[in-house]
Amino acid sequence: MAPVFVLTIFIAVLCSVQGRSTGKASLERSEEDMEIDSTRTNSIEEEDFSASTLIEKANRNLGKRLDEPLVMFGDIAVNTGFMNADPCTAHTCKWPKSSNGNVYVPYVISNQYSAPRERSVIEGGLQTFAASTCVRFFPRTNQRDFVDIQSLSGCYSYVGRQKNGQVVSLNRNGCVHLSVVQHELLHALGFNHEHSRIDRDSHVQILTQNILPGMESNFDKVDTINLGTPYDYNSVMQYSRFAFSKNNQPTILPIPDNNAVIGQATQMSPMDILRINRLYKCVQVD
Ligand SMILES: [Zn+2]
DSSP, rough: OOHHHHHHHHHHHOOOOOOOOOOOOOOOGGGGGGOTTTTTTTOOOGGGTHHHHHHHHHTTTTTTTTTTOOEEEEEEETTOOOOSSSOOSSSTTTBBTTTOEEEEEEEOTTOOOHHHHHHHEEEEEEHHHHHHHHHHEEEOOOOEEEEEEEOOSSEEEEESSSSSSEEEEEOOTTTTTTTHHHHHHHHHTTOGHHHHTTGGGGGGGEEEEGGGOGGGGGGHHHHHHOOOOOOTTTTTTTTOOTTTTTSSSSSEESSSSSOOSSSSSOOOHHHHHHHHHHTTTTTTOO
């Protein structure tokens, strides 16, 4: 429990909010591991390759570096001094829309990613947005606001557009996977976790008694705008059934069907894509 203890102190000293946040270890997987049978009920052993589990594992040691942002809700960075992660639900932190209807988001990828495979996975993840939405990530030239992709401690992102370069951390050991790239960039585009939705209590039950001490805030609700889309267990933004569990018992239980599969997404769901298109008012989707 040392990492949790260290992080709690870190947060308490920095901004006097309740101690919280972070996740766990790291692992690698191959492309064939991406194939998951979505019909089966998830057990704790079967969740190793979901975005949720990858992020939680990779964030085990988050919070040890004082030069990195405060991270809450598992993998959402917040500017020091903010009491809550800004949900950015509507417009203030959207990326601007071009006159041709596309939303251009400049990015920089750190040269820390020395392996061609790493850049390939990251750039490939960025390009998936162009395939199904009007969002176009492109290499930054001189734009003021941009996504600054670096290998820092774990996987995390701010929610929505910030001013100037905003870090999206994709640690080389554990975060360089399609699902995680999409998950963190969805945060940067303005989206929160599915289980944080304002209406989540109609779709999942949070089992507080099974949550690791200090991690309860990962399950806070956010005053989200849901864009007329239903709750989606298959969203790449849905954390797993066992997220932040202290006892291998579920922390997020789908209701009314307790056996529904949740948090196993290995890529954006059709609903994730629809939400991007609605938030950014993409007119024509290819
Ligand atoms: Zn997240």
